[in-house]
Amino acid sequence: MTETIRLRLDVSYDGAEFSGWAAQPGRRTVAGVLVEALQRILGASGPETPLGLTVAGRTDAGVHATGQVCHIDFPAERYAELSASLLRRLSALMPPDARVKSVVPVPDTFDARFSATFRRYEYRVCDDGWGPEPLRRYDTLGWPRPLDLDRLNAGAAGLLGEHDFAAFCKRKEHATTIRAIARLDWRREADRTLVLTVQADAFCQAMVRSLVGAMLAVGEGRRAPEWPAKLLTLRERSSEVAVAPAHGLTLVAVGYPEADEYAARADATRRLRA
Template sequence: MKTFITLAFGIEYDGSCYCGWQRQNAVPTVQEAVERAIEKIAAHKIRVICAGRTDTGVHAIGQVIHFKTFSQRTDMVWLRGVNGCLPADIVVRWVKRVPDLFHARFSALSRCYRYMVNNHNLHRSAIFRKKMAYIYQFLDVEKMQRASHCLLGEHNFTSFRAGQCQSRFPIRNIMQLNITRDDRYVIIDIQANSFVHHMVRNIVGSLIEVGSGRKPESWIADLLLAKNRTLAAATASAHGLYLVSVEYPSNYKIPSPLFNSLALQSKKTLFLEKYFH
């Protein structure tokens, strides 16, 4: 009788060439590439579960997955072997055996996303066109920050929920939402227990309307109360969005990615230097 164990992986990927995380027919997805690579090392069929399904073009630094296997390999063999089978735009950052009760999605306490905007009034970037959004109008981050205060806490986020969202309930709890500027870059960090479909990008799209002066600061609170997606702004580009980290109960001892707290704002420059310079 085969004995199964549960493994968790930390995954980083450039989502530019993929139609999102979730496996689909006839289109490239991150899940398909990851499962194919793991299967070559495990020598049997694998089904992986992720912490958060990212959309087409969305990137990840701290995606977490888990899967069950009966193959006996050391962590280093898993790490090097799977990375050797993955395309260059996906990498396994760490490997850890976890209790069988661990679930990458349902065990998570919160997810942190970062949205990057190249806010330059003269030109866009040719090199980073798929790594961040481009807005040429100057964005007032102080207005955006004040407008975002009403989103903190537990609310009905129907106004920021995609029409095709499959979640049964629109109630979510935003724990932190910080908006900062680093020279030409506007950085929006948001942490919540979970997110409805397109929630981060829809919030960003509406905050950009405030930051550009097209809408007053009070507009975000009005949208939240309206519970009507048609009243909010267009969905922001997928290219600027990164799944940065996933928080789990401490007993699982899941390794921390680049950021383990949005409160560590001093790390924002490190993020820019590591990924955009």
Template sequence: MPLYALTLEYHGGPFVGWQRQANGLSVQQVLEEAAAKLNDGIPPASIAAGRTDAGVHAEGQVAQIELVRKIAPDRLREALDFHTRPYPIVIRRAALAPPGWNARFSAIRRGYRYRMLNRRARPALDDGLVWHVKAPLDAGAMHAAAQGLLGRHDFSAFRAAACQAKSALRTLDRLDVARLGEELVVTAEARSFLHHQIRNLVGTLLEVGQGRRGVEWPRRVLEGRDRAQAGMTAPPEGLCFTFVRYAEEPDWA
């Protein structure tokens, strides 16, 4: 049976997250039910590169679905984009997956963006897409602190209690903090992340940005490997899964 790769954009607001759950609507369920309409009514099992949490957005999530018969990738993209209506889930690209390719396990790099609106007035235009932080943040200090976290480490201090990964060892390749006017943008890249890792990193860097902690503090938290020492978990609405890279890219239509 042919395996397809899909690039998805979605607004996390209305969903319980990527993964199917008994207590609400997931991105996975909407996608699989849309695909069922092209698959003799059978919802195909899907796998995603990243199991985004409730409220987390994506502009470059990658998922795979196996269908009972071949369909041209461009037609698949168009049909799924139609059947996911009216939900805020769209299919940006589709491709026949290369042999042996897996949306989750073949990924060699994942990118996320975390947006903070750093001003006194609440967000009107970007409500639901940013974390509103009223107190002025020092982006330079946050960026400097972030550089001390790059590389291969045990990230236990920044890991959710519910994290199911066997090991907390991860290699953080990029963690940039930049100011764009009233907005602070955190860009994070790694082969893979632990559950809540980026949101916990952002919540920790926030304390540096507010001047409550020094630039060296996040590195000490990392080395302590104790979640209780780190900052808060930043809220989901600021986070967006931006891209996935593969050693062998699907031939996107």
């Protein structure tokens, strides 16, 4: 059996031309181009997702990342040969819309998905009549009507904390929709773009974009600030909630505990998700 070393990879990508993170036959995905680059470096063919490639959060098609994290189990002997040049080799082989920003050895107890303590996303919206700056068109949603910052934050306030977010999720069989949101707030930046920051232990599929869709309805005055929180009483997805477009969403950070707590955190997360 080949001895391996676990490596943490920090990854950024422009999601516009990707069909999400996860490898899919016949589709261009972030995992797909990363695996292809790693296979070329190793000079070997293998399964579609070799090396135990595990990611912190499987982003959907069109969603971006500046702080994605994944891990692989790399052949130890080859890493000893390539450690000084691995990042440079990946930079040469990866496409311009996906970058590996760092490669560092981590303990075998590190799990990019289950050891994570939080995921943080941002969602960008421009409500100026002329739309987003052309250079930001791929990561900023243009909104045709004025949005009120105070109303957006009032709508967000009732969603903080631990709740069953079934009304905002695409339910998966045998998976919980209970999540704990630690941060949910809007700000207006100097260029007048509105930016939502949302942080939680984890998110269900389409949850963040559904939360954004509900809060935008509040921000433009179509719904009362209390409306998003009232939906938390539902136990299935609400047809009244619009899912905001993917391109405004970016995964900006994933948090982890100290190294000696990786295994305990992973075990606790697995129990919680079960």
